[in-house]
Amino acid sequence: MTRETDEAARLVATRPVRESEALFAGLPDDLRAPGVELRACVLGELALIGAGAGRGRMDAYAERLRELGHPLGRLPGHRLDVEHRFGVRVRGLGSVKTVRQLRARFPEVPPSEAGADAGLHAVGVPDDARAQAAARPFVAGGWARTPEVRFFALPEPLEPGDLGMAFLRQLPLDCLEGDGTAVACVTTPDDVLNELFSAACYGGVGGQGQGGAYARLFAWESLYALMGLPADVPFLDAVRATPDHRWVRFLASTPWFHRDTADLGLAVLDPSRTRVAVLAATDTDVMAPDGSARP
Structure with missing residues (x-):
């Protein structure tokens, strides 16, 4: 291919x-x-x-x-209009690699006691097929670490403003284990879709880009998985549904992230406000002595 x-x-x-x-x-x-x-x-x-x-x-x-x-x-x-950023690189705006850069580019979600309480009551909902679809851009692009993808159900609706780091810190996420600064910021569906496209199109440092055609396919499949949409939903219907979701980017200076070439954390709250999808990905060109990416 x-x-x-x-x-x-x-x-x-x-x-x-x-x-x-x-x-x-x-x-x-x-x-x-x-x-x-x-x-x-x-x-x-x-x-x-x-x-x-x-x-x-x-x-x-x-x-x-x-x-x-x-x-x-x-x-x-x-x-589509939501794809307007595909392949467009703005000088001075490379990958977000640090918490400081994330704060500088996106509005931070304020701390929330309600969010922290909701996170304590979240229940994991395993779905291997959906997780594989969400991770596909990063796996295909050869990013250094297999993305962490988790899905959660909530007993009560979560206010969109409570989907922040206070909530995420309470979830059993490997990427947030350990001490370190962490921040969550509000973003938009076109930003998320572009990150998914870029991950596959340009590839990881040790991987290979997939070309625009398949990168576009993998990005949409990942977005559908994060939104919890069946594959047969028309694209324009999916686009119309994006404003009903809450889109958040997050980063943390924990051991899981490499903080080297590219890091990305995404959290998506569905329209019912009772379902949350989380994806974390990291890439690096720092290699272990055996030639593999450092864990």
């Missing part, structure tokens, strides 16, 4: 769209046929730059991919 994604990215970056259109002269009958995967990735890359849709051959090919069940076929053929 990496070879096709790399080649697709190169083609889209180096040739006009009208030249790429010539690749789609015929329609496939089998996803395993030569060239089908490359063409699917080209369509995915074109969607990310706002090109390709509205061209007859490409639209027909995309529809055939959907009919054949190609994983990229379910993605929108055009870039």
Whole structure:
């Protein structure tokens, strides 16, 4: 898959769209046929730059991919507004690596006794399939540590303003074990989606980027998992549901985080205010003597 994604990215970056259109002269009958995967990735890359849709051959090919069940076929053929940050890097704004940087960029959630009390009564809800989907961008990108993904149920609704560090500190999270400064800040769904996309697209220090087409797919699958949405929910319906969720980023100077190249903590409160999803990921280029990433 990496070879096709790399080649697709190169083609889209180096040739006009009208030249790429010539690749789609015929329609496939089998996803395993030569060239089908490359063409699917080209369509995915074109969607990310706002090109390709509205061209007859490409639209027909995309529809055939959907009919054949190609994983990229379910993605929108055009870039959604919530994806506006994909691939955009602002000078001076790299990865958030420290608690101080997080505080400087996002509004901090104030301490909350109600949040701390609610955290004490949270109950873990194991879901391996959902956890794997949420972690996919980081696993595919080869981040140094497998992300910690946990889901919790609450006996009573949690006020959105109480989803902060006071609440998170009471949960049985490996990433928050130990002493150290910790902070939680309010964020937005486009910020979360962009972080998921970037994790897969650019890859970890010891991993490999997945290319835009699959990074986009993995980001959406992860977002759906964090929101607790079934895979068959239409993308625009998922986007409409995002304001009903509470989105929080967190970081902590605990032993779990590497505090090196990239750290990310996410917590999401669902519209019922009784379900919380938590994801923590960390990456590093500091290696142990055996060549593995330090724990």
